[in-house]
Amino acid sequence: xxxxxxxxxxxxxxxxxxxxxxxxxxxxxxxxxxxxxxxxxxxxxxxxxxxxxxxxxxxxxxxxxxxxxxxxxxxxxxxxxxxxxxxxxxxxxxxxxxxxxxxxxxxxxxx
Amino acid sequence: xxxxxxxxxxxxxxxxxxxxxxxxxxxxxxxxxxxxxxxxxxxxxxxxxxxxxxxxxxxxxxxxxxxxxxxxxxxxxxxxxxxxxxxxxxxxxxxxxxxxxxxxxxxxxxxxx
Numbered sequence: 001x002x003x004x005x006x007x008x009x010x011x012x013x014x015x016x017x018x019x020x021x022x023x024x025x026x027x028x029x030x031x032x033x034x035x036x037x038x039x040x041x042x043x044x045x046x047x048x049x050x051x052x053x054x055x056x057x058x059x060x061x062x063x064x065x066x067x068x069x070x071x072x073x074x075x076x077x078x079x080x081x082x083x084x085x086x087x088x089x090x091x092x093x094x095x096x097x098x099x100x101x102x103x104x105x106x107x108x109x110x111x
Numbered sequence: 112x113x114x115x116x117x118x119x120x121x122x123x124x125x126x127x128x129x130x131x132x133x134x135x136x137x138x139x140x141x142x143x144x145x146x147x148x149x150x151x152x153x154x155x156x157x158x159x160x161x162x163x164x165x166x167x168x169x170x171x172x173x174x175x176x177x178x179x180x181x182x183x184x185x186x187x188x189x190x191x192x193x194x195x196x197x198x199x200x201x202x203x204x205x206x207x208x209x210x211x212x213x214x215x216x217x218x219x220x221x222x223x224x
Contacts, residue, residue, distance in 0.1 A: 002153075030210045041115075041201065041215035042154065049210055087153045097167045097209045099144070101153030 001026050003090045005102035012078050012109045020073040020105045022088030029093035031064050031071040036104075037084040045073070045086075050093075075107070083109045113138060115204050115216035123222045124192050132187040132219045136204030142166075143185040144213060145177060146201040154201055160185055161207060189221075197223045 003024040010018050022031060030049045033056075034042040046056030048064035048071055056062075061074045075082055085104040091097070116135045124130050136143050142161045146154035156169035160179035174190045183204075189196055199220050203213035 032213075034213075034215075041217050042203075044212040044214065047210055047212060055210070055212065089153075091209050095209075097144075097159050098156045098169060099213065100156060101146075103151075104153050 002100055003088055003102040005086075005088055005105050007105060008103070009106040010108070012107070014080060014109055014111055015077055016109075018075045018078060018107060020075070020086050020088075020107070021070065022072070022090075022102055023068070023070045024090050026069070026090075026092060028064075028066070028069050028090050029096070030091045031062075032089040032091070032099060033060075033062060033071075033073050034087045034089065034101075035082075035084045036087065042087060078107075078109045080109050080111065083107055115202055115214050117200075117202050117216035117219050119219060120217065121220045121222075123224060125224050126192055126194060128192050129188065129190045130192060130221065132189075132200055132202075132221075134185045134187070134202030134204075134216060136183050136185070136202075137214045140204035140206060140214070141183050142205045142207050142211070143179055143183065144203045144205070145185070145187045146203065147171075148199040148201055148218070150198075157187070192223050194223050197221060 033045040036042040089099040089101045144159040145157040148154045158168040199218045201218045203215045205211040205213045
């Protein structure tokens, strides 16, 4: 089942903060975050696993509430380069390799 | 270090035709996943290949098939094309496992007339 992202779109001024939420009705093994700029490929941001482990290389933080099956992506002191569509993807446990993406959140950062 | 490469970048076909899309994974990656992305939507999982076998499949009809070669490259085949198959087809490679970062190619834009 597709995770639900909110908000659908957000507009910021450079330096402002934003939070993007992702929720699922199914038990999750991990939550993945990607950013896609217009006309480009999605780029990996972060993976959050049950138990608190995180993998990522961007200066972006995120949280994963296992009980609520929710994840949030925190964008602080936003830069123009943060603009793009953010997708969360969820993976069930066990031998489930299917990454199911939400519909995305369009983030626009203006000068 | 080359990333994920896909070919062709654009393709125009007519209804009923067949198409083959190709993907070379990032060096060192052994797993390839294919996604369909409609305009304004998130990528939808088609299937994943590992060790030359289809390991998992999404909700796509049998018209969608694939293959993985010993060098880990992969093909996506779509038969009996429909207008609704028009989309961006993305290939992503990763290391084995379901909690590995996926590296996406730039995609193939398929248009069905």
